[in-house]
Amino acid sequence: MLVDMDHFYAACEEIRRPELKGKPVVVGWDPKEGSGRGVVMTCNYEARKYGIRSGMAISKAYKLKPDAIYLPVDFDYYEEKSREVMAILRSKAEDVEQVSIDEAFLDLSGKLHGYEDSLRYAVKLKKEIAAKALLPCSIGIGPNKLIAKMACEEAKPDGIRLVRQEEARDFIKNMPVGNLYGVGRKIGEQLEQIGYRTIGDLAEANIMDLMDRFGSYGIELHNYANAIDESSVHENSEIKSIGRERTFGADTLDEKEIGNAILELSREVIGEVSKAGAVFKTVTLKLRYHDFTEHLKSRSIKPTGSLESLVQNAMQLYRQNPEKAKRIRKIGVRVSGLSDYKKQKKLF
Numbered sequence: 001m002l003v004d005m006d007h008f009y010a011a012c013e014e015i016r017r018p019e020l021k022g023k024p025v026v027v028g029w030d031p032k033e034g035s036g037r038g039v040v041m042t043c044n045y046e047a048r049k050y051g052i053r054s055g056m057a058i059s060k061a062y063k064l065k066p067d068a069i070y071l072p073v074d075f076d077y078y079e080e081k082s083r084e085v086m087a088i089l090r091s092k093a094e095d096v097e098q099v100s101i102d103e104a105f106l107d108l109s110g111k112l113h114g115y116e117d118s119l120r121y122a123v124k125l126k127k128e129i130a131a132k133a134l135l136p137c138s139i140g141i142g143p144n145k146l147i148a149k150m151a152c153e154e155a156k157p158d159g160i161r162l163v164r165q166e167e168a169r170d171f172i173k174n175m176p177v178g179n180l181y182g183v184g185r186k187i188g189e190q191l192e193q194i195g196y197r198t199i200g201d202l203a204e205a206n207i208m209d210l211m212d213r214f215g216s217y218g219i220e221l222h223n224y225a226n227a228i229d230e231s232s233v234h235e236n237s238e239i240k241s242i243g244r245e246r247t248f249g250a251d252t253l254d255e256k257e258i259g260n261a262i263l264e265l266s267r268e269v270i271g272e273v274s275k276a277g278a279v280f281k282t283v284t285l286k287l288r289y290h291d292f293t294e295h296l297k298s299r300s301i302k303p304t305g306s307l308e309s310l311v312q313n314a315m316q317l318y319r320q321n322p323e324k325a326k327r328i329r330k331i332g333v334r335v336s337g338l339s340d341y342k343k344q345k346k347l348f
């Protein structure tokens with residue numbers, strides 16, 4: 001089963017600002033009345049009606065719908081909501097593989113009795129996520145990860161789609177080859193050029209031809225096109241960054257209060273880092289001022305897992321705060337460039 005949250009960042013924003021419901025919402029960089037740089041991170045379905053898409057230049061989105069509601073990205077909040085959702089999923093299945101902030105595979109093969117059972121299960125799960133995390137999602141169910149993922153695409157938004165083993169090949173065969181899971185745009189174009197327009201075309205391809213062109217990836221492509229995917233659902237240990245933030249009770253300039261916050265946040269971050277058995281090589285400090293403007297500053301350091309090093313670097317970043325007179329509303333400490341401690345040791 002693949003559970004994928006619908007227009008996740010926009011949906012998170014709708015929780016804390018219910019007045020946004022039903023209006024076009026775009027989360028991303030500041031459009032600056034059409035002159036802004038950067039992209040749309042996500043948008044809700046109302047915004048999609050105007051042709052806005054995630055990944056699109058924010059200036060283009062602004063041209064399409066200048067009076068949409070444009071919101072800045074607040075990763076810490078979305079990560080908090082993501083943790084809520086993932087906790088629900090982990091309480092439901094033994095094997096959960098988180099693939100992104102808002103998406104996870106669940107292996108339910110040992111838990112359910114047949115596909116009808118899985119459908120009932122998905123309905124319940126969807127309701128539980130809506131009730132507890134206040135977020136909509138779509139669910140795809142299939143005999144393997146590939147089909148679950150592609151079923152989920154068809155289920156969006158806010159739906160459930162079940163594809164049984166015996167239906168799997170027919171389900172994908174008329175789709176354009178670029179829709180096949182794991183096929184990027186470039187490979188998709190190459191496949192089309194050599195005459196495989198649909199997934200069905202690829203399924204019937206001569207395996208030798210595919211291997212000549214793509215090596216062992218050709219075998220994988222051929223398997224996928226035939227709805228075969230043997231990969232298992234496994235807990236993914238690759239965490240990209242770990243961060244914590246805090247909003248002060250009252251906006252502050254008090255160095256002691258800020259210093260204490262940095263220390264506490266760093267402790268929480270290091271707790272997570274050591275749980276993950278990781279080291280980090282980038283430290284980021286985020287300041288949000290009373291007027292909601294933000295200052296973000298990062299520095300690279302030698303890979304470490306030490307609390308002292310994190311606190312020291314975060315403090316130094318704080319001293320470089322360019323807006324010394326502005327009261328601080330919120331502060332965040334984040335580490336990234338994480339890697340496995342044992343691998344690091346080997347490297348050294």
Ligand SMILES: [Mg+2]
Pocket residue numbers: 004005006007008102103
């Ligand atoms: Mg999603």
